[in-house]
Amino acid sequence: MRTIELRGKDVLMIDQTLLPNELKVIRCRSAEEVARAIEGMKIRGAPALAAAAAMGLAVTALRSRARDKASLMEELERASERIAKTRPTAVNLFVGLERAMSAASDAKDVGAAKKSVASEAQRAAEEDIEVNRAIGRNGAKLLKNGDTVMTHCNAGSLATVDYGTAEGVFRAAWEAGKKIKVIARETRPLLQGARLTAWELKRDGIPVKVIVDSAAGHLMAHGQIDVVVVGADRIVANGDTANKIGTYPLALVAKEHGVPFYVAAPLSTIDMKTKSGKEIPIEFRDQEEVAVWGTKRYVPKGVEVLNPAFDVTPAKLITAIITEKGVVKPNDLKSLFVKRKN
Ligand code: MRU
Numbered sequence: 604m605r606t607i608e609l610r611g612k613d614v615l616m617i618d619q620t621l622l623p624n625e626l627k628v629i630r631c632r633s634a635e636e637v638a639r640a641i642e643g644m645k646i647r648g649a650p651a652l653a654a655a656a657a658m659g660l661a662v663t664a665l666r667s668r669a670r671d672k673a674s675l676m677e678e679l680e681r682a683s684e685r686i687a688k689t690r691p692t693a694v695n696l697f698v699g700l701e702r703a704m705s706a707a708s709d710a711k712d713v714g715a716a717k718k719s720v721a722s723e724a725q726r727a728a729e730e731d732i733e734v735n736r737a738i739g740r741n742g743a744k745l746l747k748n749g750d751t752v753m754t755h756c757n758a759g760s761l762a763t764v765d766y767g768t769a770e771g772v773f774r775a776a777w778e779a780g781k782k783i784k785v786i787a788r789e790t791r792p793l794l795q796g797a798r799l800t801a802w803e804l805k806r807d808g809i810p811v812k813v814i815v816d817s818a819a820g821h822l823m824a825h826g827q828i829d830v831v832v833v834g835a836d837r838i839v840a841n842g843d844t845a846n847k848i849g850t851y852p853l854a855l856v857a858k859e860h861g862v863p864f865y866v867a868a869p870l871s872t873i874d875m876k877t878k879s880g881k882e883i884p885i886e887f888r889d890q891e892e893v894a895v896w897g898t899k900r901y902v903p904k905g906v907e908v909l910n911p912a913f914d915v916t917p918a919k920l921i922t923a924i925i926t927e928k929g930v931v932k933p934n935d936l937k938s939l940f941v942k943r944k945n
Contacts (some may be wrong), residue, residue, distance in 0.1 A: 605765050607646060607654050609724050612665040614658040618645045619761055623802040633666070634659040634682035641689040641696075644793060648762020649693035649836045649872055650731050656699030657724035659686050664707065664720040672713045679707055679720070691884040692845055692913045693836040694874040702727055728764045734869045735766040737927035739775030742832065742867050745923075745930070746776040746783055750829040753786045753819060756847035757799035758834025758867065768867040769832045770800065772925060777809050785811040786828065788819060790847060792892045792910065816849050823860040831857050832925075835868040842918030842933025843880025844868075848911055854920035866916075866933075867925040873936055880915035888912045 607616040614631040620643065621627050629645060631637045637659035640646050646655045663682040669675035683700045690696060706723035710716035746752060752773060756762075759770030766774060776783050785804055790796035797813045804811040814822065822828050831853060837845040844850075844866050857864040877883060888910045894902035902908055918933035928939050 604760075605728075606648075606651050606761050607658065607764060608728065609658045609661050609721065612662055614655070614662055616640060616646045616655070617761065619647060619799060620645055622761075623798050631659070632662060634663045634685055637662070638685050638689050641686070647795070648757060648759075649695040649834065650735070650763040650768070650869060651761070652690065652693050653695035653699035653871060654724070654728050654731060654764050656686050656696045657703040657720075657727045660700065660703035660707075661721040661724035664717040667717060669713055672710070672716055675713050675716055676707060679704060690886055692886045693872075695836075695869075695871055698871045699727060731764040731869070732766055734871075734927040735763050735768055735771040736775070738768050738867050738869065738925055739766065739771035741927070741930055742769075742772030742865065742925040743775035743779050743781070745863075745865065745925070746772070746781055746830065748781045749783070750776075750781070751784045751786060751827060753788065753822070753828045753831045753853075754800060755788045755796060755816075755831075755833045755850050755853055756790045757795040757803075759800055759803045761799045761803055762834060767803075768834045768869065768925075770803065772832050772865075772867050773804065773809060774807065777807070783809070785809060786822065787811055787813050788816045788849065788853070789813055790849065791816055795847070819853055820856045823856055823862055828857075828860075828862050830863045830865065832865045832867055835866050835872050836913055837877070837883050838866065838868060838873045838924060838933075838936070839877040839880055839883060840875045840936065841879050842921060842924070842936060843883070844916045844918070844921060844924075844933070845880065845883045845885070845913045846916065848914050851914040851916045851920075854916045858920050863922040864920060865923055865925055866921055870926055870928060870939060873926075873939070875936065875940065880917065883913075883915055885914070886912040
């Protein structure tokens with residue numbers, strides 16, 4: 604099952620806010636609807652956001668009444684600006700928008716531009732799955748039979764079009780016959796680990812247990828974790844990596860206990876234009892996400908809540924980055940972009 608797909612003139616996506624209790628597919632018919640789905644976390648995860656962004660422009664193009672290319676480009680520009688405002692941290696969202704916009708601008712006329720945005724969005728979705736499988740193959744070699752691996756948030760099928768990045772590594776290791784066990788941190792405040800990672804690994808029959816985020820140090824101190832693999836929302840030129848809030852302290856604890864800490868991500872998550880982690884825009888989300896649990900409020904009214912959605916793990920805490928092109932040290936990202944002569 605795909606997390607997101609372009610079908611006809613609509614974008615279909617799994618509503619991730621309802622999991623694990625209900626598996627429901629929702630339909631977006633405009634860039635505005637896609638933007639709201641992103642803001643409401645119905646679709647999330649860096650590579651899935653790239654697909655959503657490109658598909659948001661595809662539905663705009665496919666439903667457009669524009670009769671000339673200039674009017675279509677104006678419409679797409681407005682849609683792109685709207686989607687760009689949804690979430691700032693995952694660079695993939697902007698990559699998805701750029702891909703679709705340049706497909707439109709390269710087309711010879713309005714008809715070709717409409718088709719071209721749609722086919723680019725489809726191509727991006729297909730590529731995402733292939734890339735994740737390659738990340739999985741490369742990362743699976745780092746895991747041993749019997750390893751217990753820890754992860755944070757959800758970097759699985761649900762965070763991509765399919766298969767996942769960090770969870771793709773677990774899937775590939777499992778498919779290769781390695782009997783691994785996964786420890787998923789619940790991931791406060793929106794519980795992507797407890798709700799989504801546990802749900803999808805259980806469906807695949809991969810053993811998974813959930814812990815509260817703060818239990819990671821205890822398990823590592825008792826030698827119960829062999830390796831950590833997480834995803835990424837943006838990796839910058841010096842190897843600093845933004846990922847779900849709580850990743851940085853997890854990397855610190857892993858370092859203290861000599862547990863290898865890997866980041867699994869596609870090349871499209873690497874932003875070589877940004878030099879260091881200090882320059883990564885970090886999204887702050889609504890206070891209610893932390894203050895309210897279910898229907899009950901747990902923070903006294905009038906007390907402010909700080910809710911950063913991501914943190915930055917410095918390159919020095921990362922053992923290596925697993926990509927579709929191979930596994931590299933965080934200070935060697937440039938080698939991934941060197942064109943090989945045939
Ligand atoms: O706020 P979210 O759920 O979009 O955050 C997702 C993450 O931090 C993931 O780890 C990251 O996007 C990698 S997904 C392959």
